[in-house]
Amino acid sequence: MQTNVAEIADHIYRISTCVPDAAPGGFTFNQFLIDADEPLLFHTGPRGMFPLVSQAVARILPLVRLRWIAFGHVESDECGAMNQFLAAAPRAAVAHGALGCMVSLDDLCDRPPRRLADGEVIDLGGKRVRHIDTPHVPHNWESRVLFEESTRTLFCGDLLTHAGDGPPLTDGDIVGPALAAEEFFHATSLTIATGPTIRRLAVLEPRMLALMHGSSTRARCGESLHALAAAYEQMISQH
Numbered sequence: 001m002q003t004n005v006a007e008i009a010d011h012i013y014r015i016s017t018c019v020p021d022a023a024p025g026g027f028t029f030n031q032f033l034i035d036a037d038e039p040l041l042f043h044t045g046p047r048g049m050f051p052l053v054s055q056a057v058a059r060i061l062p063l064v065r066l067r068w069i070a071f072g073h074v075e076s077d078e079c080g081a082m083n084q085f086l087a088a089a090p091r092a093a094v095a096h097g098a099l100g101c102m103v104s105l106d107d108l109c110d111r112p113p114r115r116l117a118d119g120e121v122i123d124l125g126g127k128r129v130r131h132i133d134t135p136h137v138p139h140n141w142e143s144r145v146l147f148e149e150s151t152r153t154l155f156c157g158d159l160l161t162h163a164g165d166g167p168p169l170t171d172g173d174i175v176g177p178a179l180a181a182e183e184f185f186h187a188t189s190l191t192i193a194t195g196p197t198i199r200r201l202a203v204l205e206p207r208m209l210a211l212m213h214g215s216s217t218r219a220r221c222g223e224s225l226h227a228l229a230a231a232y233e234q235m236i237s238q239h
């Protein structure tokens with residue numbers, strides 16, 4: 001497996017490893033590194049990928065400089081390697097929503113995590129990230145997304161997940177491929193909150209959607225979020 005690094009916005013790097021057998025056409029596991037005064041890594045990758053991901057981070061900045069470890073929710077691809085990163089970066093701490101800390105991370109993290117309130121901002125020095133609670137969207141009670149204010153980048157985790165080893169950024173449609181992946185994985189919790197929660201993210205007017213699985217995009221961000229919400233609402237109405 002090969003791990004690729006691309007700068008997709010000013011000082012924001014996408015670290016991508018394609019696992020060929022995880023889905024038809026391959027399936028990427030992506031982490032995002034925000035290189036600021038207090039560098040933040042969004043998604044750690046699973047424990048087994050720590051050598052690949054940490055070496056990729058080290059191509060951009062020394063691992064010991066990492067200050068924040070963040071992710072969408074508690075699953076191995078999101079945070080499996082968090083304690084390995086905490087060990088490699090003595091100043092680093094996990095930052096997550098208060099509920100996720102209470103339910104899981106206060107116990108799972110080798111050092112105490114920072115608890116964030118909904119809407120709370122961490123000033124990274126050169127970049128500012130806003131924590132937004134999205135319970136059960138796309139799945140898991142403790143789910144959240146992160147919004148970087150200067151580039152208007154929405155780190156939307158598993159939302160809009162699609163298969164294939166595409167380019168770091170695409171101008172093409174990502175909603176169709178995401179709905180095909182949904183049909184394959186059935187990963188999203190379909191509840192009455194799904195559509196409204198995704199529509200609230202469109203209100204942020206993101207200029208880039210940074211996806212954990214698949215290509216990120218700067219094209220039609222709000223439109224794609226509304227289309228995704230509408231597709232889930234339709235699925236729910238058919239049940």
Ligand SMILES: [Fe+2]
Pocket residue numbers: 073075139158
């Ligand atoms: Fe997930």
Ligand SMILES: [Fe+2]
Pocket residue numbers: 077078157158212213
């Ligand atoms: Fe994921």
